[in-house]
Amino acid sequence: MFPWLDHSGRFSTFKLMVFVAILIPGCVVLWPVLFHEGVSLPIKDAIHGTGDWAIRMLLISLAITPLRRVTKFTRVVLVRRMVGLAAMGYALCHLLLYFIDQSFDVSRIATEILVRIYLTIGFVAVMGLVVLGVTSTNGMMRRLGRNWGRLHKASYGIAVLGILHFFMQSKLDVTEATLMAGFYLWLMLSRFASKMNWKMKSPVTLLGLAVAAALGTAAIEYAWFAIATGVPPLVVLQANLQWMYPLRPAWDVLIIGLLITAFPLVKQLWGKIGPQSANMRVGRARAASRQT
Known part of the structure; x- marks a missing residue:
């Protein structure tokens, strides 16, 4: 129930740090919307900001497994679900802010989503993230069995849709x-x-x-x-x-x-010259001297 607890229910400093790091971009993006700190178009800026962070969080969640293989930092797997849910949260904020910008005119919003292909793509991506988020619990993993892994591989396709949506709404400046x-x-x-x-x-x-x-x-x-x-x-x-x-x-x-x-x-070089390695060499030298 609490994101700062590990699977055994114990407090995890690492998970708490990641949880706070996930919230910081949202606070920065949404602050002007709540307080209008000199921003001329706070809603528009927040729509783009939350959409950007939804894609970033999704890519970070997908990067956890390959980076674990490279770094051997196994604990990073503990936050994969959290980061994936953050991607869903930012995507839903992105969609909600769009609704607010359109004054909750549902008929107009539905028409825009159907007519404008980049909005259609973005909406499908958001709904896909919602499906993955809802089925990310341990209970759903047990119910779906092997199908759970097949379903969550859809995250790669959702990332493609999100990036394509990013390209289409960026127009000429497609740097990011x-x-x-x-x-x-x-x-x-x-x-x-x-x-x-x-x-x-x-x-x-x-x-x-x-x-x-x-x-x-x-x-x-x-x-x-x-x-x-x-x-x-x-x-x-x-x-x-x-x-x-x-x-x-x-x-x-x-x-x-x-x-x-x-x-x-x-990492390999540090293992040879680092403090722990130096202590081991000293220990081996002392052991050898005692034997002689």
Whole structure:
């Protein structure tokens, strides 16, 4: 019942910290709506903000398993359900704020959702998150059995719908939508690597994922501008191949991928030179001296 308790009912500092971290973006986004702190269009800004965080939370929840394989930090699995429910919560706030912006005119809202394809896609994504949220309890896991895992694999498709909705409502400035697509691509590539039984802690595997995801991100942005806008896509592609500030999404994805690649190497190096390793070496030296 309480998000700061682990499965055995004991207090978990880690879960409490994650719970607070999940709430902070919502407080920041909704504060202007409640108090109108000099924001000209607080509802519009909050609609976009909650939608952005819904996608971010969904991607974070999907990233927990591959990051656990890379970092061996098993406790992170404890917050996967919490983060997934946060994605649903932000998505519902996103939808509720849209209703408020439309003055709860249900007929108008229904017409807009049916007529505007990007709203249709977004609405389907929100309903999908609600279904996953309702069936995320231990009781539903027992009732659905093996079907529970099949159902919750729909989260990957829901993420695609959410990112597509992000692209369509962003119009020309698709920088963050492209970034989300790049992170999603890394997640899918890591899933493929796991199915192929590639070692997720191998620097070669992680480096390959980083480069492939970065190139795929550049390709996604190129394709979007080529298909959906009047902006010359070659200009966008050239920008992706240049080191410039602010960085293009492909470079951001590459940098994050390289940091993930470096983590096992740093952890291995720290294991050799860290304090615990030094103490072990001292202990072995003392034991050897006593034997002699």
